[in-house]
Amino acid sequence: MDFGFKLSPSSAINLDNVNPDKFEELHRAEPDVYKCMACGSCTSTCPAGRYSGMSIRKVILALQRGKEKEAVAMMKNCMLCGKCSMVCPRGINTRHLILSICRIYEEERK
Amino acid sequence: MKENIVIIGGGIAGMETAAQLLDLGYKPIIIEKSDHLGGHVADWNRLFPDMSPAADVVRSLASRVSGANIFLNTEISFINKLKDSYNIMLSNGISIVTRIIVMATGFALFDASKKEEYGYGVYDQVMTNKDLEHWFNTGEDPRINDSAMNAVGFVHCVGSRDEKARNTQCSKVCCITAVKQAIELKQKFPDAMIYCFYMDLRMFGKKYEDFYIGAQRDYGIRFIRGRVSEVSENIDGRVIVKAEDTLSGKPVKATLDLLVLMSGMVCSQDSTKVANMARLPIDTDGFLKSRDNVMDIIESPKEGVFYAGACTGPKTVPETLAEARAAALKVHLFIKGLE
Numbered sequence A: 001m002d003f004g005f006k007l008s009p010s011s012a013i014n015l016d017n018v019n020p021d022k023f024e025e026l027h028r029a030e031p032d033v034y035k036c037m038a039c040g041s042c043t044s045t046c047p048a049g050r051y052s053g054m055s056i057r058k059v060i061l062a063l064q065r066g067k068e069k070e071a072v073a074m075m076k077n078c079m080l081c082g083k084c085s086m087v088c089p090r091g092i093n094t095r096h097l098i099l100s101i102c103r104i105y106e107e108e109r110k
Numbered sequence B: 001m002k003e004n005i006v007i008i009g010g011g012i013a014g015m016e017t018a019a020q021l022l023d024l025g026y027k028p029i030i031i032e033k034s035d036h037l038g039g040h041v042a043d044w045n046r047l048f049p050d051m052s053p054a055a056d057v058v059r060s061l062a063s064r065v066s067g068a069n070i071f072l073n074t075e076i077s078f079i080n081k082l083k084d085s086y087n088i089m090l091s092n093g094i095s096i097v098t099r100i101i102v103m104a105t106g107f108a109l110f111d112a113s114k115k116e117e118y119g120y121g122v123y124d125q126v127m128t129n130k131d132l133e134h135w136f137n138t139g140e141d142p143r144i145n146d147s148a149m150n151a152v153g154f155v156h157c158v159g160s161r162d163e164k165a166r167n168t169q170c171s172k173v174c175c176i177t178a179v180k181q182a183i184e185l186k187q188k189f190p191d192a193m194i195y196c197f198y199m200d201l202r203m204f205g206k207k208y209e210d211f212y213i214g215a216q217r218d219y220g221i222r223f224i225r226g227r228v229s230e231v232s233e234n235i236d237g238r239v240i241v242k243a244e245d246t247l248s249g250k251p252v253k254a255t256l257d258l259l260v261l262m263s264g265m266v267c268s269q270d271s272t273k274v275a276n277m278a279r280l281p282i283d284t285d286g287f288l289k290s291r292d293n294v295m296d297i298i299e300s301p302k303e304g305v306f307y308a309g310a311c312t313g314p315k316t317v318p319e320t321l322a323e324a325r326a327a328a329l330k331v332h333l334f335i336k337g338l339e
């Protein structure tokens, strides 16, 4: 039926519905993922970011907010150049983190 | 040595000042309005940054001031300015003439029920940082149910950085207190999900940032940048909080078994009352006004009247103790100058 307008799905985050299991698994693989303080250094230095919206900061955040598909879609643009791990002040091994996300969130990549 | 020294307030600031003065050979008088020494620290359980027992701090200070003249349950009825001294009338009928007053009247915790949108005193599962310390000390609080603690939230800046609450100041100690309490709750309830809702994390002190990293890495505390705007209660008595996750720009909602409000530090009425009696000025932040906020924080604009601790603004325990030591030295030099 055509009402003449469309409703977009709510973008609100309901923390009650976030299933933490995969993020816990990611945390076991790369314990430092919890340490991200959202400083944005990684994003500002990412060569892919400017053109594709790739941001490791946003990926880490989206995974904790139950937006796995969004996170994984963003990661398609990563070139694994490693620049982000060079600038991260919390010393997060982002390369290992990215590879771990690819492995653990295999389903969401389809 | 017969000079009277009156210390108003028997919190850690007043006690440390008295202890130092005793060591210097004086016999100070402590006036404390409650029935015990220690002030707020007597209500806390473990202290950041090393989780040392608050009771040890109070106990050791108490043993060091046992030689002082201590009046508990005593208030100041009025203060008269004489030519070069003060006549202080106590509520117990005793009057003291002195040339030296140390204001160690501390702070008051912001009354969280004034922020009605957070539901303190209205919803069952909402408590303050102070209530939580009380639970750590006694294990008694109907709001904490060991078998149903799945999700807990901490709300930063309650009554701080808030023009509407008439307190634009940052209370400084509550970010680190929230992180400390979040870790302590996680230790008691390892399966609970714990969130901190913050605007900025102000981890200014020695080892505080390490504490924060530890809370993230070792305890998995989830930090959400956004001020809680609204709290409601659902049919089973749990609380629903709403905020914006400003890092993703999306509204966020969570249902919690317990909500802890980080009440800020404000100037206490008891402090301003005495300040008015002694005609001491109040600074624009509501706390007692120092002669100079850079060079002379522990001196009032009045000759012979000194400050120590949180009566001039939010302070940590080590900062308070350092000021108390400095105030004792000032008193000593002041007396030397009189001789």
Ligand SMILES: Cc1cc2nc3c(=O)[nH]c(=O)nc-3n(C[C@H](O)[C@H](O)[C@H](O)COP(=O)(O)OP(=O)(O)OC[C@H]3O[C@@H](n4cnc5c(N)ncnc54)[C@H](O)[C@@H]3O)c2cc1C
Pocket (backbone or CB within 6 Å): B008, B009, B010, B011, B012, B013, B014, B031, B032, B033, B034, B037, B038, B039, B040, B041, B044, B046, B047, B048, B049, B074, B075, B076, B104, B105, B106, B107, B108, B109, B129, B130, B173, B177, B263, B264, B265, B268, B270, B271, B274, B308, B309, B310, B311, B315, B316, B317, B318, B320
């Ligand atoms: C929730 C919370 C947790 C904290 N945890 C820590 C921590 O872990 N580590 C840390 O370093 N700091 C901590 N702090 C800070 C610490 O509480 C303060 O640094 C300390 O209490 C300041 O001591 P004070 O003696 O200046 O004031 P207070 O503790 O407020 O003592 C003032 C005393 O003066 C008395 N008084 C006031 N007016 C009068 C009057 N007119 N006549 C007679 N007596 C009067 C009061 O009854 C009280 O006993 C915390 C603060 C808060 C809010």
Ligand code: SF4
Pocket (backbone or CB within 6 Å): A042, A045, A046, A047, A048, A049, A054, A055, A056, A077, A078, A079, A080, A081, A082, A083, A084, A085, A094
């Ligand atoms: S590794 Fe990927 S995310 Fe990191 S800077 Fe390079 S392209 Fe960007």
Ligand code: SF4
Pocket (backbone or CB within 6 Å): A035, A036, A037, A038, A039, A040, A041, A042, A043, A056, A057, A087, A088, A089, A090, A091, A092
């Ligand atoms: S640089 Fe590191 S700490 Fe900063 S946002 Fe990126 S991953 Fe997080």
Ligand code: SF4
Pocket (backbone or CB within 6 Å): B156, B157, B158, B160, B161, B169, B170, B171, B172, B173, B174, B175, B176, B200, B201, B202, B262, B264
């Ligand atoms: S210390 Fe933190 S919680 Fe307390 S008022 Fe300042 S920013 Fe807010």
